[in-house]
Amino acid sequence: LNRRLTEFGTTIFAEMSALALRTGSINLGQGFPDTDGPQEVREAAVRALRDGRGNQYPPGPGIPELRTAVAAHQQRRYGLTYDPDTEVLVTAGATEAIAAALLALVEPGDEVIAFEPYYDSYAACIAMAGGTRVPVTLRPHFGESASFRLDLDELRDAVTDRTRLLLINTPHNPTGTVLTRAELAAIAELAVERDLLVVTDEVYEHLVFDDAEHVPLAAFPGMRERTVTIGSAGKTFSFTGWKVGWITSAPGLVTAVRSAKQFLTYVASGPFQYAVAEALALPDSYFTAFRDDLEAKRDLLVAGLTEAGFGVFRPTGTYFVTTDIRPLGERDGFAFCRGLPERAGVVAIPNAVFYDHREAGAPFVRFAFCKRTEVLQEAVKRLGAL
Ligand code: PMP
Ligand code: GLN
Numbered sequence: 001l002n003r004r005l006t007e008f009g010t011t012i013f014a015e016m017s018a019l020a021l022r023t024g025s026i027n028l029g030q031g032f033p034d035t036d037g038p039q040e041v042r043e044a045a046v047r048a049l050r051d052g053r054g055n056q057y058p059p060g061p062g063i064p065e066l067r068t069a070v071a072a073h074q075q076r077r078y079g080l081t082y083d084p085d086t087e088v089l090v091t092a093g094a095t096e097a098i099a100a101a102l103l104a105l106v107e108p109g110d111e112v113i114a115f116e117p118y119y120d121s122y123a124a125c126i127a128m129a130g131g132t133r134v135p136v137t138l139r140p141h142f143g144e145s146a147s148f149r150l151d152l153d154e155l156r157d158a159v160t161d162r163t164r165l166l167l168i169n170t171p172h173n174p175t176g177t178v179l180t181r182a183e184l185a186a187i188a189e190l191a192v193e194r195d196l197l198v199v200t201d202e203v204y205e206h207l208v209f210d211d212a213e214h215v216p217l218a219a220f221p222g223m224r225e226r227t228v229t230i231g232s233a234g235k236t237f238s239f240t241g242w243k244v245g246w247i248t249s250a251p252g253l254v255t256a257v258r259s260a261k262q263f264l265t266y267v268a269s270g271p272f273q274y275a276v277a278e279a280l281a282l283p284d285s286y287f288t289a290f291r292d293d294l295e296a297k298r299d300l301l302v303a304g305l306t307e308a309g310f311g312v313f314r315p316t317g318t319y320f321v322t323t324d325i326r327p328l329g330e331r332d333g334f335a336f337c338r339g340l341p342e343r344a345g346v347v348a349i350p351n352a353v354f355y356d357h358r359e360a361g362a363p364f365v366r367f368a369f370c371k372r373t374e375v376l377q378e379a380v381k382r383l384g385a386l
Contacts, residue, residue: 004127011120012353016337023341026371026379029349031173031319033370037238038279038286045242045275054270060262061254062090062246066273069280070231070246077205078216080224086251089258092268093243094203094232099125100261101199101228101247102167106131110164115150117354117361119173119201126167134158135356138175140324140364146313148175148322152186159190165197166190168217171204174351174366175322176315178212188220191227197253198223203232203245204318206287209295212316218248225250228257233276236287238370242272294319294369297376301369304380310365319370322351326363328386333365344382 013030020027036042048054054063061067067084074080082088091097098121106112108130114122116135126133136158138148168187170179179187191198200217208214218227228249234240247257298314301321306312311324330336333350340346348365355361369376 004130005124008120008124008127012349013120016347016349019341020347023345023347025341025345025347026375026382027347028367028369028371028379029337029347031368031370032240033238033319034372034375035238038282041237041239041275041279041282044278045271048271048274053274054272056270058090058267058270058273060267061258062088062267063270063273063277065277066090066244066246066280069277070248073280074216074229074248078219080216080218080248082248083251087248087254089247089254089261090273091245091247091261092265093234094201094230094245095121095243096261096264096268097228097230097245097247097257098122098199098201099128100257100264101230102126102129102131102165103264104256104260105197105199105228105253106164109162111160111162112165112167113155113158113163114167115169115172116356117174117351117364118167119169120353122167122169123356131164132162133356134163137355137357137360138172138177140313142311146311147316148172148177148313150177150179150183152183155187156190159194159196163194163196165199167199167201169201170217171202171208171212171214171315171317173204173318174320174349174354175313176318176320178208178214178317181213181215184215184217185220188217188223192222196226198227199230200227201230203230203235205231206236206291207294207319208291208317209298210316214317226253228253233272233279236290237276237279238290239272239276242269242276244269244272244276297369297371297373300373300376301367301380304376304383305367308380308383308386310383320366320368323365323367324363325365331363333362336365344386346379346382
């Protein structure tokens with residue numbers, strides 16, 4: 001293994017899902033729903049397979065139906081206009097979109113700023129692109145509505161003459177933080193002022209709760225032409241195994257990302273692209289019901305974890321809740337998560353894996369709530385007996 005990758009080992013999600021299987025534990029670690037997405041969307045995939053649509057290589061940029069549906073979705077939700085032919089690219093999940101964007105846009109030695117804790121593929125992809133990651137730590141704020149927040153001054157201070165790109169993620173995995181309109185406006189101003197590219201991972205765009213609102217970064221002045229926005233059917237429609245994602249951006253950036261993508265997978269998920277094109281056209285009621293269901297599950301898990309004695313950062317987005325284990329008399333999230341299957345029959349993720357400053361993430365542990373209600377109830381019961 002080359003030096004760029006040796007520090008990364010095996011992704012925590014594989015390790016923890018294997019641990020859940022081995023110990024027969026409830027898996028609240030890796031973020032995947034235990035209920036598949038809508039029946040009519042599955043039927044659409046079956047129809048495509050049967051009718052022979054997408055069984056051979058689809059077109060490099062993605063099938064026209066899906067590119068059109070992605071553009072229509074950005075228009076309908078956010079009033080953003082993208083040309084399906086030149087400004088949309090279908091990828092093998094958001095994971096490939098992240099990789100292809102970084103491989104296409106980062107020169108060796110360029111600095112890439114990402115929020116810490118960060119989704120684990122960011123660090124690995126920055127490294128594969130030969131870039132240098134510069135983490136800006138989201139700081140825990142305790143008290144009534146505990147949450148992790150961005151310090152805009154820290155972000156501004158992190159920008160140097162070598163900074164090429166801001167890698168943004170909102171709603172944010174693993175903290176559940178949704179950046180506010182004011183924070184996004186400040187990020188946009190900084191990007192314009194310092195002439196930075198922005199890659200924004202918005203895969204949880206539909207999972208925002210309470211009064212939180214997802215605002216795409218591309219909607220701010222001066223951003224459309226410098227921003228690559230990433231979406232995923234895995235998150236929005238509960239088909240994580242289908243690996244259908246996409247980017248929307250200006251033509252030059254889409255062409256650049258496609259240049260890298262064509263040598264990664266070239267294309268993927270042929271029949272599923274047809275099904276996702278139909279899914280994106282589902283009525284608003286689908287998206288609202290999906291969000292409401294997860295909001296209720298968030299409430300259930302947050303209440304249970306609070307009752308069990310965890311410090312809880314109530315998420316306003318994503319399907320993850322980050323907890324603080326110090327009120328339980330614990331300090332080390334790694335040790336806690338390794339012992340949890342034995343102690344309680346539950347698997348969780350130690351947030352330290354998402355940090356360069358491991359000690360800053362040590363006491364935090366992430367639980368996923370994209371699970372059936374009875375599964376969450378059982379997990380809460382087990383954790384209550386800790
Ligand atoms: N970005 C974030 C923030 C994620 O949480 C995930 C999946 N957990 C991905 C990207 C990857 O998405 P996909 O499954 O579409 O590759
Ligand atoms: N994105 C999911 C999570 O954060 C897992 C994705 C993966 O397994 N690579 O849990």
